[in-house]
Amino acid sequence: MALSMAERRAITKEMATRYARATKKQRGLMLDELCALTGYNRSYAARRLRARARGPAPPKRRRERPRTYTSELLPALRKVWATLDRCCGKRLAAVMAPTIEALERHAEISLTAEQRELLCSASPATLDRLLAPERGRLRLKGRALTRPGTLLRSQIPVRTFTEWDHGVAGFLEIDLVGHEGGAPRGEFAYSLCCTDVASGWTEVRVVRNRARKWTHEALKDVRAALPFRLLGLDSDNGGEFINHHLVSWCSAERISFTRSRPLRKNDGCYVEQKNWSVVRRETGYGRYDTEAERELLTAIYADLRLYVNYFLPSVKLITKQRVGAKVTKRYDTPATPYRRLLALGALDEQTLARLEAEYLALNPAELRRRLTDNEKKLMRMCSLKMDSRGREVAATG
Known part of the structure; x- marks a missing residue:
């Protein structure tokens, strides 16, 4: 009867400590035993035993990408968003450039050329993500007061x-x-x-x-x-x-x-x-x-x-x-x-x-x-x- 994966892992874990301290000849015998019990081939069985003996691998640290939209941009973005009644990212992205132009014309905001380019090129999804902490929703329903005509x-x-x-x-x-x-x-x-x-x-x-x-x-x-x-x-x-x-x-x-x-x-x-x-x-x-x-x-x-x-x-x-x-x-x-x-x-x-x-x-x-x-x-x-x-x-x- 074939062993389950949990049983194979348990056997490998139990043999790993002895395998690390064994001689070359003893290791060969242990590999034969493990392959017979689990059905592993010798190369895979040896690799599993060595990995178990070393313990869990340290977690890989993902390389962080440099931030494109830094915190310096957020005040200007929030200003534009609030000016446009906190609309969604798709609507905001479509009128970002003319709105920034109007706000700068009336000295409401001041941006560098690089900041202006970043805001105008931001996708709707990026704008929604940046503004997510600020977003609030209010849902109310109205009443119909229309009466039939003559x-x-x-x-x-x-x-x-x-x-x-x-x-x-x-x-x-x-x-x-x-x-x-x-x-x-x-x-x-x-x-x-x-x-x-x-x-x-x-x-x-x-x-x-x-x-x-x-x-x-x-x-x-x-x-x-x-x-x-x-x-x-x-x-x-x-x-x-x-x-x-x-x-x-x-x-x-x-x-x-x-x-x-x-x-x-x-x-x-x-x-x-x-x-x-x-x-x-x-x-x-x-x-x-x-x-x-x-x-x-x-x-x-x-x-x-x-x-x-x-x-x-x-x-x-x-x-x-x-x-x-x-x-x-x-x-x-x-x-x-x-x-x-x-x-x-x-x-x-x-x-x-x-x-x-x-x-x-x-x-x-x-x-x-x-x-x-x-x-x-x-x-x-x-x-x-x-x-x-x-x-x-x-x-x-």
Whole structure:
């Protein structure tokens, strides 16, 4: 019966000590015995006995490679990363060079040519690895506050994915984000989020409530701020959008107006994504129902439109292929909405010059600081308001 590997090792270990002290003739006899017991050939058996007699080999020390990205680079990398809202490595690598250029232009950072080259040539995986200790995640879910519209829905066509030219700027998906703070009663502010499908250009406006008057005024303000002509709007089936007032305005202004299918949230996937990444991430989930809070939200969105459209890169889904249970998605190269607009080539010379001048004048780090300061003010304002209301309820109770 053949011995197991454990038994062979035990026999070899027991014979190794005697083998080291034995004479040449004795060693030959011991090798014959070991080969007969284990089935080893003589050369392998002798090598195993010698190795056992010497004891375990010292661990090999791997030769350390010199560090390419030293600790001196980390402060600058963290600065760029924080300026870009702590985005992932793929998005960060795509805009590393223009962001460093903007920060150096406004004296936010100072790098040598070698350091600049290292940061600009770093791969997304390397950036994620270097920033891993600093990364923090916050996952929250929002609430849907859209109510069904009127029977006017039958007059507004459902958008199909073949009707819009997704390669032309000007077709916007629109949606309202409620700031009810978990208590959807009474009057509270909403944010109107508008996203261009082709470029990702995003505009956000504060509305007092869901009344069509405020929604329409906000849409007109968004239209005036867009760097391209408004060609079409696509909304959900909420009554704030599905009304005669907005339908008549779109018809008079020759703006295509379509709606999504009921209960098909993915029909408005572009604006739904911005509801989280732009609105919720910056304003949170508090209840904002005072004039002071609405004014502060307006100030936040004035900076946010510049920050998101000029400096924050995003990716667009190119293809999605399903093979059985596995879905493979392919994305394009990350780019900012501003860069995507330039690539589309749909802007006139005057608009191009205006956008370029605005871009060169902006300091992304200063925008990020102002946004952070105003967001903290908004959170404090909301917290103090809720505390005072709680004391009033306790006093009257």
